[in-house]
Amino acid sequence: MGKILVVDNDQDFLEFIGERFRQNAFFKEEIILASSFQEAIQVISAREIDFVLTDVDLNDALGGTGFDLISLARQHNPKVGAALMSGDDKWRKLARKSRAVAFLRKPEGILNLFSFIEKS
Numbered sequence: 001m002g003k004i005l006v007v008d009n010d011q012d013f014l015e016f017i018g019e020r021f022r023q024n025a026f027f028k029e030e031i032i033l034a035s036s037f038q039e040a041i042q043v044i045s046a047r048e049i050d051f052v053l054t055d056v057d058l059n060d061a062l063g064g065t066g067f068d069l070i071s072l073a074r075q076h077n078p079k080v081g082a083a084l085m086s087g088d089d090k091w092r093k094l095a096r097k098s099r100a101v102a103f104l105r106k107p108e109g110i111l112n113l114f115s116f117i118e119k120s
Contacts, residue, residue, distance in 0.1 A: 002050030003030045007040045007069060008085070009058050017053070017110065037064030044073050049080055055106075056086040056095075067098050085109065 004021070008014040014033050021031045032047070034040040037058045043049065052073045054066035070082040083102040084095045095103035104110055 003032060003047060004051045004053065005032045005034060005040060005043055005049045005073075007034045007037070007052070007054040007058065007066070009035055009055065011035055013106070020110075037069060040069055041072060044069075044076055048077060049073055050077070051081040051083075053083045053085065053104075056084050056088075056091045067094065070098055070100065 006014060006017050006021075008017070014035055018031055018033045021029075029050075032043055032049070034043055040052075040054070041064070044052075052070055054069050056066040058064060058066060058069075066084050066086075070080075070084070073080045073082065082098070082100045083104060084091065084098070084100045085104045085106050087106040089105060092103045092105075102109075
C-alpha cells in the first residue's frame, strides 16, 4: 500500500493505533502519525501519502476537520484511500458522502481497522 497517515488529537489513542500497526506483521507500510490538522497538512505537502486514517473532530486551532484533511490529501493524490474515525455516529452519513472507505466508531471500530485498510 505505501505510506499511511494516522491523525488524531488524542496522543494516547494515536500512539495506541501506531503501535497496533507496527505489531501487525501484515503491514510493511510506513506509518506516519500526526497529532493535529496542521501537522497532517505538513506531512501531506511534503510526502506522497497512500492512505489517511483521521479523526473527524481534530479540535485544531486552524479549524480543520478530518473531512477537510481528506479533501486536501486528494488534491495531492486523487487515489488516496481514506477512513474516518469518531466516537459520535452522527458523522457516519457524511463520511459516506466524502467517499471514505470506512467510518470507524471509536474505540470499537478500530478493531476492524486493519481489514478496512487491506481492502482499499
